[in-house]
Amino acid sequence: MFDLKQHLKSLVEAHAPSGYEGPIREIIREAWRPLTNSMEQDKLGSLIGIKKATNSLKKTRKIMLAAHMDEIGMMVRDVVDGFIYVHDIDGVDNRILMAQPVMVHGRRPLPGVVASVPPHLLSAAARKKYPSFDEIIVDVGLPAAEVAKLVRIGDLITPDVSMIELSGKRLAAKAMDDRASVAAVTACLDNLNNMSHKWDVYAAATVQEETGLLGAATAAYYINPDIAIALDVTFASQPGIDSDEASELGAGPTLAVGPNFHPKLVEKIRDTAKQFEIKIQDEFVPGASGTDAWAIQVALEGIPTILLGIPLRNMHSPIETVDLRDIERAGRLMAHFIAGLDADFMSALAWTTTNPASVEQ
Amino acid sequence: MLLKELSEAIGISSNEDAVRQIILKAIEGHATDIRIDPMGSITAIKKGTGRNRPRVMLAAHMDEIGFMVTGFNGDGLIKFANIGGIDDRILPALRVKIGENAVPGVVIWTPIHKSHGNNTPQKISDMRIDIGANNKDEVSSKVKKGDLIAFDSQYMEIGKKMLRGKAFDDRVGCSLLIDILQGGPYPVDILAAFTVQEEIGLRGAKVAAQTLKPDVAIALEGTTANDLPNPLAEPDDTEENNPACKLGDGPVLTVIDARLVVPPQLLNFLRNTAEKNNIPYQLKTQPGGTTDAAAIHLSNAGVPSAVISVPCRYIHSPTAYLNRDDYANSLNLLQAVLMDIKWDGVKST
Numbered sequence: 035m036f037d038l039k040q041h042l043k044s045l046v047e048a049h050a051p052s053g054y055e056g057p058i059r060e061i062i063r064e065a066w067r068p069l070t071n072s073m074e075q076d077k078l079g080s081l082i083g084i085k086k087a088t089n090s091l092k093k094t095r096k097i098m099l100a101a102h103m104d105e106i107g108m109m110v111r112d113v114v115d116g117f118i119y120v121h122d123i124d125g126v127d128n129r130i131l132m133a134q135p136v137m138v139h140g141r142r143p144l145p146g147v148v149a150s151v152p153p154h155l156l157s158a159a160a161r162k163k164y165p166s167f168d169e170i171i172v173d174v175g176l177p178a179a180e181v182a183k184l185v186r187i188g189d190l191i192t193p194d195v196s197m198i199e200l201s202g203k204r205l206a207a208k209a210m211d212d213r214a215s216v217a218a219v220t221a222c223l224d225n226l227n228n229m230s231h232k233w234d235v236y237a238a239a240t241v242q243e244e245t246g247l248l249g250a251a252t253a254a255y256y257i258n259p260d261i262a263i264a265l266d267v268t269f270a271s272q273p274g275i276d277s278d279e280a281s282e283l284g285a286g287p288t289l290a291v292g293p294n295f296h297p298k299l300v301e302k303i304r305d306t307a308k309q310f311e312i313k314i315q316d317e318f319v320p321g322a323s324g325t326d327a328w329a330i331q332v333a334l335e336g337i338p339t340i341l342l343g344i345p346l347r348n349m350h351s352p353i354e355t356v357d358l359r360d361i362e363r364a365g366r367l368m369a370h371f372i373a374g375l376d377a378d379f380m381s382a383l384a385w386t387t388t389n390p391a392s393v394e395q
Numbered sequence: 396m397l398l399k400e401l402s403e404a405i406g407i408s409s410n411e412d413a414v415r416q417i418i419l420k421a422i423e424g425h426a427t428d429i430r431i432d433p434m435g436s437i438t439a440i441k442k443g444t445g446r447n448r449p450r451v452m453l454a455a456h457m458d459e460i461g462f463m464v465t466g467f468n469g470d471g472l473i474k475f476a477n478i479g480g481i482d483d484r485i486l487p488a489l490r491v492k493i494g495e496n497a498v499p500g501v502v503i504w505t506p507i508h509k510s511h512g513n514n515t516p517q518k519i520s521d522m523r524i525d526i527g528a529n530n531k532d533e534v535s536s537k538v539k540k541g542d543l544i545a546f547d548s549q550y551m552e553i554g555k556k557m558l559r560g561k562a563f564d565d566r567v568g569c570s571l572l573i574d575i576l577q578g579g580p581y582p583v584d585i586l587a588a589f590t591v592q593e594e595i596g597l598r599g600a601k602v603a604a605q606t607l608k609p610d611v612a613i614a615l616e617g618t619t620a621n622d623l624p625n626p627l628a629e630p631d632d633t634e635e636n637n638p639a640c641k642l643g644d645g646p647v648l649t650v651i652d653a654r655l656v657v658p659p660q661l662l663n664f665l666r667n668t669a670e671k672n673n674i675p676y677q678l679k680t681q682p683g684g685t686t687d688a689a690a691i692h693l694s695n696a697g698v699p700s701a702v703i704s705v706p707c708r709y710i711h712s713p714t715a716y717l718n719r720d721d722y723a724n725s726l727n728l729l730q731a732v733l734m735d736i737k738w739d740g741v742k743s744t
Contacts, residue, residue: 114624127507129514133485133712145551147559147714152619153480154684154711155639163514164484169626173708175557175716198490198499198547200527201537206490206501273472273523274505284529347525349506351488355525 036224038217038362041065042197042205045213049137049192051107051123052245055079058103062216062239069223070237076256078241080249085223085235091377095233098259098337099222099368100250100326101215102243102266105208106350108167108191110138116178117171118146120191124244129164130351137194138174140185145194146174193352203358204283210354212243214344214361215265218287221365226372233260233375240326250326254333260380261299261338263368264327267356268317268343281345284357286313287364288343294323294331296338298383303340306371312363317343338383342367396722397421398550398570402560405492405545407461408478408592411435414457418569418589425576426587436599437589438607441575445582449741451733452586452609452698453575454600454687455568455616456593459561460711462544464493467535471528473500475544476519479594483519485712491524494542500526546713556643556718563717564710565593568615571705574726581733593687600687604694611661611699611741613732614688615725617717618647618679618704637681640706642718645675646725649702653682654689658699664740665701665732672731674724679704699741703729 044065050058059081063073070083081103087094106126112119118138122128131148138144149171151160172191174181197207219237226235236257241249243266254262268288271280281288289307291300307314319341322328327341342364347355397417406414418437422429426439437457460479467473473493487504503525524544528534550560572587579585586607590599604612622638640647648665649657669676692700705725708716 114626117624119626125507127487127504127510129484129507129510129516130488130504132482133709133714134488135714145553145559147709147712147716149623150482150485150709150712151621152684152710152712153482154619155621155637155681156482161482161484161516164516171623171626173623173716175553175559177554177556180554195490198501200499200501200525201533202527202529204525204527269506269509271470272503272505272525275509348488348501348504349508351504351506353488353490353501353503355501355503355527 038221039358041220042214042217042361045216046197046207046209049139050103050105051190051192052104052242054190055104055241059239062103065220066223066237069227076252078249078252080241080253081239082253082257083237085226087232087234088230089232091232095375096236096257096259097233097372097375098236098238098254098257098262099219100238100240100253100262100264100330101219102212102249102326103216103239104241104244105192106244110185110187110189110191112187113181113185116176116181117173118185120167120170120172122167125350127350128167128170131170132165134352135194136172136191138172138185139190142184144174144184146172149173195352204355205358206353206355208352208354210346210356211267211349214267214346214356218265218344218361218364221362222368225366225369229369229373231373231375232377233372235372243326247326247329251329251333254330254337258334259337262330263340263342264325264330265342265364266325267346267349269349270345270347272347281315281317281343283345283347284359285315287360287367288315288317288345290317290319290323290341290343292319294319294327295340296383299338299340302382303371306374307367310370312367396570397573398558398567401566401569402550402562406457406459407543407545408458408595410543411457411591414569418573421573422576432602432606434599434602435591436603438603439576439587441579441585441587443583444580448583449610449736449738450584450586451736452588452604452607452612452691453572454588454590454603454612454614454691455572456565456590456599456687457569458591458594460594464538464540464542464544466540467531468523469531471530471534472523472525473534473538475524481711484516486519486522490547491544492547493526493538493544498526498537499547500524548713556720558717558719559714561713561715563617563707563715565617567617567705567707567717567722571615571726571729575729578730583733583736585733590687597687597690601690601694604691604698608695609698612688612691614686614691614700614702616686616702616704617707617710619684619710620706620708639681640677640679642706642708642716643720644677645721646728647677647679647704647706650678650680652685654685655692655700657701661699661701661740664736668731668735669728672727674728676728
């Protein structure tokens with residue numbers, strides 16, 4: 035029996051920043067292996083699980099599901115007297131680091147904390163700003179000689195935190211961005227296990243989204259899908275975020291609307307949600323979505339792409355908070371949508387034109 | 396050493412009960428006259444074997460810093476305020492446990508993507524805790540106003556020497572005092588006080604000293620070590636941060652702090668005892684912070700008071716570090732002091 039919460043826990047507690055996705059890739063490989071026919075990998079390291087159609091079509095059709103498996107992190111910049119200086123790899127918030135537990139991935143994993151000055155010794159000037167990355171120190175509590183042996187410049191640093199359960203169905207952890215979406219893809223594959231479908235499903239856990247949507251572009255090239263669904267986390271309502279721009283936790287995945295997304299494909303998935311009474315929310319994205327959908331849409335000859343979002347609070351923090359029901363719904367929605375895809379589906383995405391005879395679609 | 400159990404217990408000023416239970420169990424049979432005073436402090440006496448010796452009060456505080464629930468938002472988020480001194484900058488994305496049921500919560504934080512480069516520290520009054528409730532009814536069914544909030548932190552042993560956990564200020568002092576009471580015999584009468592409410596103004600120690608009426612007092616503490624390099628220093632900088640004290644350099648003897656000048660004859664006695672016994676020690680002259688000794692030395696007609704501390708990094712945060720050797724040397728020094736202390740180390744000259 036597939037346990038979504040337990041699966042998510044195993045994903046978010048793995049340490050794998052952009053470019054170093056090895057450990058998370060193996061966890062996903064093990065989770066997807068029983069749900070797919072084969073597993074492949076593109077040359078940048080994105081993992082691709084292939085579930086062949088149960089009733090195959092004359093002309094094979096492929097749908098790509100994409101969720102990124104990398105996470106934000108820091109890197110060792112220098113080691114001084116046993117203390118570690120750091121770089122930001124991509125998008126870490128310097129304001130939330132003080133006193134946080136971290137894991138330094140040296141020759142063996144070393145638990146540490148980000149140093150802070152006790153308030154008794156703190157100057158008024160120091161209290162006026164958060165330390166910059168130039169000032170951040172990580173302390174692994176070992177003698178200088180030992181640290182020098184165990185830690186090298188370039189070693190990775192990630193939050194050392196486990197997933198916790200809040201009230202209701204809310205869960206808080208690091209790396210929910212975007213492993214919550216990976217879990218939704220797994221949930222979809224699990225749902226499909228008991229359904230028949232005519233299209234081949236290519237589930238992609240992409241690399242290096244946080245460094246610039248890199249893995250999704252090469253994965254899309256590798257797969258060459260007919261259509262694609264990208265999944266990423268999206269801002270949920272909380273103080274500091276305009277309520278018109280925020281989704282609600284627990285009210286279903288968001289369906290993005292805007293130039294990054296094929297409008298007819300958006301309507302098709304909306305129909306599926308309606309038919310199966312699965313809660314979704316609208317999200318309006320006027321330009322770049324900043325997600326894998328942005329890279330996939332312009333891969334190869336252009337790929338009709340949509341984006342599902344998992345509402346999330348405290349993005350890029352060790353307490354990224356989601357509602358488990360939204361992940362489950364996203365998985366179920368995709369499974370029903372895939373089960374409904376048939377040989378003619380692509381014609382439903384055709385652009386209307388006043389002169390159909392002369393336009394090849 | 397009971398440090399793990401003591402560190403993991405939650406005992407924020409005004410509700411030290413969990414810590415009190417551990418201590419009462421640990422000292423049972425090792426002291427007499429064990430009482431809980433009206434403030435909540437534990438006092439106990441360990442009779443000495445010698446004659447005409449000063450009665451020595453040893454004080455360690457049971458309470459730790461934390462927070463209190465002060466209100467709820469309509470959207471189910473919790474307002475909170477600090478109990479004891481804290482740097483608000485360590486609060487964003489903090490994990491906490493609320494109230495007697497230890498309801499898990501997180502201090503929410505507006506994502507960096509939506510912060511427009513704002514690097515000005517947010518005040519605690521503007522921060523909120525999320526326990527997963529959607530509205531006021533939901534949140535107030537799980538958490539009450541006035542509930543105490545503690546750091547969610549795990550005790551850990553690192554390498555051969557280092558211990559890590561919350562509330563080493565001052566569970567390390569409690570642990571030392573338990574070890575002293577479980578040891579002995581000593582020639583002096585020990586008046587032990589495990590005090591309450593140190594972090595909000597040395598309240599418990601004052602009352603305990605008024606009850607115990609000691610001739611001399613030593614506060615046992617975990618104190619501020621800031622022995623880190625300065626990442627912004629130029630290679631040719633010669634000026635160092637003032638570390639206050641350093642991990643691994645032995646017990647810390649306070650010379651002066653914000654509210655106490657340790658009487659020189661008492662300080663010298665402590666130093667001489669350390670030197671005679673080849674115990675490393677360090678002197679602290681950092682003017683920030685104070686201890687129960689400041690309240691005790693002004694109690695009654697005045698009590699000569701000193702402080703012996705175990706150096707700790709990152710106190711008043713969810714994760715402090717201390718070095719086992721410093722703990723052992725602090726215990727050794729304290730035992731030597733109790734064996735040797737006589738009136739001439741106590742009376743002013």
